[in-house]
Amino acid sequence: MLRLNHGNDILASIGAITTAADARALLEGLTDEDNLRKLDTITTAEALIKIANAAVLFQPRDIWINDSSAEAMAFARKRAVEEGEEFTMKNPGHTCHFDLPEDQGRMVNQTFYIVNDDEETSVLAKKMHRDEAHAYVREVMSGLMKGRTMTVSFWNRGPTGAAAAVPAIMITDSFYVVHSGNILYPTVFAAFDAEVQRAGTFFTNCHSMGELSSENIPKARIFMDRSWFTTFSCYCTYAGNPLLLKKGNHRFAVDLCTYFRKEDQLSEHMFITGLTGPGGRKTFFAGAAPSGCGKTTTAMVGTDFIGDDLAQMWIDGQGTIRAVNPEIGIFGIIEDVNWEGDPYLMECIEGKKPAEIIFSNILVDDEGLPHWTGDRQPDPAHGRNYLGEWTPDLGRHRSHPNSRFTLPCTSIDNFNADRARSAEGIPVSVITYSGRDADTMVPVWVARTPDEGVAIGASIVSKATATEVGATGVNRQPWANAPFIPGPLTDYMQAQFLFFNSSKIAQKPVMAGLNYFLTHEARGGSGKGLLGEKKDVKAWLGWLELYAHGDVKGYDTPIGVIPRHEELVPLFAAIGKEYPRELYEMQFALYVDNILRRIDLQMAAYGKEANLPPQLFAVYERQKADLNALKAAHGSVVPVSDLA
Numbered sequence: 269m270l271r272l273n274h275g276n277d278i279l280a281s282i283g284a285i286t287t288a289a290d291a292r293a294l295l296e297g298l299t300d301e302d303n304l305r306k307l308d309t310i311t312t313a314e315a316l317i318k319i320a321n322a323a324v325l326f327q328p329r330d331i332w333i334n335d336s337s338a339e340a341m342a343f344a345r346k347r348a349v350e351e352g353e354e355f356t357m358k359n360p361g362h363t364c365h366f367d368l369p370e371d372q373g374r375m376v377n378q379t380f381y382i383v384n385d386d387e388e389t390s391v392l393a394k395k396m397h398r399d400e401a402h403a404y405v406r407e408v409m410s411g412l413m414k415g416r417t418m419t420v421s422f423w424n425r426g427p428t429g430a431a432a433a434v435p436a437i438m439i440t441d442s443f444y445v446v447h448s449g450n451i452l453y454p455t456v457f458a459a460f461d462a463e464v465q466r467a468g469t470f471f472t473n474c475h476s477m478g479e480l481s482s483e484n485i486p487k488a489r490i491f492m493d494r495s496w497f498t499t500f501s502c503y504c505t506y507a508g509n510p511l512l513l514k515k516g517n518h519r520f521a522v523d524l525c526t527y528f529r530k531e532d533q534l535s536e537h538m539f540i541t542g543l544t545g546p547g548g549r550k551t552f553f554a555g556a557a558p559s560g561c562g563k564t565t566t567a568m569v570g571t572d573f574i575g576d577d578l579a580q581m582w583i584d585g586q587g588t589i590r591a592v593n594p595e596i597g598i599f600g601i602i603e604d605v606n607w608e609g610d611p612y613l614m615e616c617i618e619g620k621k622p623a624e625i626i627f628s629n630i631l632v633d634d635e636g637l638p639h640w641t642g643d644r645q646p647d648p649a650h651g652r653n654y655l656g657e658w659t660p661d662l663g664r665h666r667s668h669p670n671s672r673f674t675l676p677c678t679s680i681d682n683f684n685a686d687r688a689r690s691a692e693g694i695p696v697s698v699i700t701y702s703g704r705d706a707d708t709m710v711p712v713w714v715a716r717t718p719d720e721g722v723a724i725g726a727s728i729v730s731k732a733t734a735t736e737v738g739a740t741g742v743n744r745q746p747w748a749n750a751p752f753i754p755g756p757l758t759d760y761m762q763a764q765f766l767f768f769n770s771s772k773i774a775q776k777p778v779m780a781g782l783n784y785f786l787t788h789e790a791r792g793g794s795g796k797g798l799l800g801e802k803k804d805v806k807a808w809l810g811w812l813e814l815y816a817h818g819d820v821k822g823y824d825t826p827i828g829v830i831p832r833h834e835e836l837v838p839l840f841a842a843i844g845k846e847y848p849r850e851l852y853e854m855q856f857a858l859y860v861d862n863i864l865r866r867i868d869l870q871m872a873a874y875g876k877e878a879n880l881p882p883q884l885f886a887v888y889e890r891q892k893a894d895l896n897a898l899k900a901a902h903g904s905v906v907p908v909s910d911l912a
């Protein structure tokens with residue numbers, strides 16, 4: 269069990285400021301009149317105390333308050349360029365930022381939860397005792413901002429007033445981080461005090477770049493103090509490491525939902541998007557996928573894009589599941605983004621549409637134009653990327669596989685700004701879970717009960733991607749949220765069963781698995797190619813949209829409901845493709861042995877966890893029995909024609 273405000277508050281104990289008056293006095297000494305006046309807006313004593321204590325820790329030359337006015341936004345961008353953290357490119361509004369070669373993804377091995385004596389954390393995460401982390405912060409982070417400006421930003425994780433939004437403070441000496449945050453998060457500056465009152469809490473994030481260098485990378489740390497909702501990070505710039513409103517605070521939001529808002533709220537690693545169905549009806553989806561597994565692409569397929577990374581969900585008074593995106597921009601992977609699969613993004617990236625974009629770790633040619641791996645364009649003759657000078661004959665990749673673009677959602681053509689900004693949230697009726705699975709699960713299948721749906725989320729398996737430094741192999745990726753679940757997985761799983769089985773939900777959502785990564789090789793074809801292409805996503809989502817409204821039936825199978833061939837044909841026709849029966853069979857035949865092996869792997873892994881909710885094993889046992897019966901009757905690869 270997590271206890272808040274428990275154990276020594278590291279920031280408070282280092283800063284030693286305990287009253288708003290003392291905080292104010294300290295801040296006055298570091299802040300010019302203009303910034304001091306801005307600070308008048310913030311009266312929450314705990315917030316002022318946190319900021320002052322951070323100033324004692326980091327010892328900056330001065331403090332700049334980001335009130336997110338147009339001038340402040342422009343100032344942050346200008347300073348990022350002046351400081352050399354970004355450089356301007358050919359297209360107006362475009363800049364590029366390079367992270368160190370060692371800092372190209374989330375540094376999982378240098379990321380720790382700060383724990384008290386008696387606290388359990390997820391077995392998948394690293395933890396550090398509070399005393400040790402305290403010593404590290406005091407010794408290594410003290411004085412890191414000497415001679416520099418400490419910036420303080422006030423952003424909200426969600427639309428102001430939304431039931432699941434939580435305000436957050438970002439303290440950093442990186443103007444790239446401020447510039448990124450201004451694109452990715454809505455300001456809460458003027459409403460900060462009211463939002464803290466409403467949400468009952470706020471998150472605090474403290475970051476300093478220190479002297480950035482490859483030599484200093486071993487000193488980089490990312491600490492999450494769960495008990496005090498405070499993060500500390502240093503010697504890093506890859507946005508996933510310092511910009512802790514994103515995954516750092518997502519972890520706190522998961523804790524809030526798992527321990528303090530049980531049955532009422534969930535905090536998920538999910539896109540949110542809407543699809544227009546027959547008669548113009550809108551059906552909204554929220555879907556989980558590990559980083560680098562097509563989450564952004566799936567979100568972009570919608571007619572009403574809302575978000576590509578995170579979803580805060582709750583059950584409203586009418587029993588509808590609602591969700592907000594805590595962000596207002598995307599921090600998207602650029603590899604393989606191209607005109608065919610991602611026209612909305614390409615319009616922005618290629619400068620066809622005015623947009624403020626920060627590229628990171630891509631190749632920029634001498635003209636100032638962007639290039640990246642998988643852009644389907646010829647090589648430029650010369651340019652530079654995060655590794656230095658680039659020419660085609662150097663044999664280096666153009667861009668890191670986790671190189672990114674940061675872009676405001678308002679620049680994206682299918683973004684539904686009115687819906688996304690509204691505090692009432694998006695009514696979600698379809699929930700999807702996906703991973704990178706070459707050989708086992710079919711492209712789409714639907715759970716028949718909430719328990720089966722939770723089991724789909726619990727059973728995501730995926731090939732590692734470049735978003736985590738050093739990750740390799742095929743791994744279990746429960747809910748695609750495991751890297752961000754601070755407590756024991758069983759606590760989180762319990763919260764999932766409680767939420768989706770809640771009697772407060774008027775109409776249970778469709779819960780489905782998605783898999784875009786089956787290969788020919790694994791399904792009786794030849795060659796390593798994928799069994800399908802990016803644009804097929806629209807057909808899978810389209811089928812789920814119809815299913816949610818009872819317009820298609822599918823076939824019942826031991827793993828859940830799968831589409832019928834004739835139900836998919838018109839959906840493929842709508843994206844200009846034929847959908848031969850032969851391809852359908854390759855995609856949807858049940859590879860029973862593979863599925864059984866997968867279930868056994870899950871049961872072995874979950875079998876090691878204490879206090880596992882029994883519903884999970886009940887689902888697995890039933891699926892195994894049904895699959896074994898199917899195998900006895902039809903063999904180990906069961907064509908769909910045998911299921912009908």
Ligand code: SAT
Nearest residue numbers: 374508514515559735
């Ligand atoms: O590295 S981050 O988690 O910030 C980016 C992402 O994959 O969503």
Ligand code: MN
Nearest residue numbers: 537558559577
């Ligand atoms: Mn993510």
